[in-house]
Amino acid sequence: MNIVVTGAAGFIGSNLVKKLASEKNSILCIDALIDTTYSKKIKQTRWLELASIPGIELHKVDMSKISIEPLLHNVDVVFNLAAMPGLVDSWADFDLYLNSNITATQKLLQSITAIDRDIKLIHISTSSVYGKIATGDESTELIPFSPYGVTKLAAENLVKAYADNSSFKFNILRYFSVYGPEQRTDMAYSKFIDAIYFGKPINVYGDGKQSRTNTYIEDCINATISVMNVGVDRSIYNISGTDEIDLITAIKIIEEAVGKKAILNFLPPRNGDQLITRGNIAKLIRDTSFKPRIGIREGLKYQVQHFLNSR
Numbered sequence: 001m002n003i004v005v006t007g008a009a010g011f012i013g014s015n016l017v018k019k020l021a022s023e024k025n026s027i028l029c030i031d032a033l034i035d036t037t038y039s040k041k042i043k044q045t046r047w048l049e050l051a052s053i054p055g056i057e058l059h060k061v062d063m064s065k066i067s068i069e070p071l072l073h074n075v076d077v078v079f080n081l082a083a084m085p086g087l088v089d090s091w092a093d094f095d096l097y098l099n100s101n102i103t104a105t106q107k108l109l110q111s112i113t114a115i116d117r118d119i120k121l122i123h124i125s126t127s128s129v130y131g132k133i134a135t136g137d138e139s140t141e142l143i144p145f146s147p148y149g150v151t152k153l154a155a156e157n158l159v160k161a162y163a164d165n166s167s168f169k170f171n172i173l174r175y176f177s178v179y180g181p182e183q184r185t186d187m188a189y190s191k192f193i194d195a196i197y198f199g200k201p202i203n204v205y206g207d208g209k210q211s212r213t214n215t216y217i218e219d220c221i222n223a224t225i226s227v228m229n230v231g232v233d234r235s236i237y238n239i240s241g242t243d244e245i246d247l248i249t250a251i252k253i254i255e256e257a258v259g260k261k262a263i264l265n266f267l268p269p270r271n272g273d274q275l276i277t278r279g280n281i282a283k284l285i286r287d288t289s290f291k292p293r294i295g296i297r298e299g300l301k302y303q304v305q306h307f308l309n310s311r
Contacts, residue, residue, distance in 0.1 A: 002074050006030045006063065006108065007081030009043040011184045012124075012175070012220060014050060016079060019221050021053050028071055030082065032062040036096060037086050038185045063104040069111035072119065077228055080108055081124045083152070086186060087272040090148035101151035102158070109162040121159065121170040122228055127238070127277050129153040129174065135278040138174070138236045146272030156236075169233045173224060176240035176279040180217030180299055181306035189300065192251055193307050196258045206269040208248040213240045213279045216294035216302075226288040235287065240279020243296040253297055257304035 003020055007013040008029035017027050029050055033043050050056050061068060063082055072078070084090075084100035105123070112119050127134045128149035129142050144150045156172050163170050183190045195202045215223075223239045231237065245253075251262050284290055294302070 001076045004028045004078045009047045013081040014046040027056045064099040077120045079122045087146045097151045105155040113166040125174045127176045137280040171231045172236040177214040201263040201265040211246040216299040219292040226290040237284045238279045241292045257301045
């Protein structure tokens with residue numbers, strides 16, 4: 001197949017591209033290489049790595065400013081992972097999130113609907129659209145608790161609106177806290193591993209009892225591809241692991257894997273932080289037969305080992 005992956009230099013996007021390329025697909029990678037949330041050098045390193053893989057073509061494009069319609073004429077599937085992540089920064093720079101998460105999605109949809117071709121869109125969203133507590137299935141009321149969640153929900157609604165006025169197929173995937181080797185350096189587990197290893201304090205916002213069902217990167221990629229292959233058209237799917245874990249327990253697992261104790265600095269809760277996420281993936285299992293393979297304890301140990309091997 002001919003496939004486009006936007007946000008291809010990101011943590012999840014780059015892993016998706018590698019997996020799709022290993023299955024002999026032709027991949028067109030798009031990324032703006034924005035460095036707001038973490039170092040641009042990390043993205044550039046991934047970008048160069050992707051350039052060395054046969055069957056991959058790279059385009060540095062800011063989709064909020066430039067149409068990608070000319071790149072879509074022979075495309076079968078578009079995976080839209082292009083977005084500005086992160087709850088905290090969305091309070092401080094809303095324009096960045098507006099452009100990256102809403103305007104860029106609208107321009108992509110405009111490009112897809114302009115093409116006389118049966119294109120399928122896999123649009124990546126987030127558990128943050130559910131709000132402070134995300135424990136139900138895909139029909140749960142959506143009450144985003146941060147500007148980030150608001151922009152991601154708006155992007156979902158744009159996908160539905162354009163599809164209702166056009167003929168393209170789509171699925172929306174709501175990711176729950178993806179982690180594993182090469183996780184973004186601005187994400188919690190990456191920060192914890194780095195802090196414990198180097199003896200720096202970890203800022204714990206709230207009491208540390210906030211809990212998550214995380215998604216190991218390999219499971220996330222396999223679930224995403226399974227939806228492309230057999231997902232029901234116009235369906236929304238939660239993508240999550242099944243092990244629920246609180247923050248303090250996760251830190252203890254990382255301490256054991258690193259072999260050092262954490263220094264904890266407790267601070268007041270932050271605006272927009274979710275208290276509980278518990279990904280209900282019954283619909284995903286029913287429609288695709290996919291099941292997560294890597295549990296949180298095993299996955300965190302893999303992430304720590306990758307960090308230690310890179311020293």
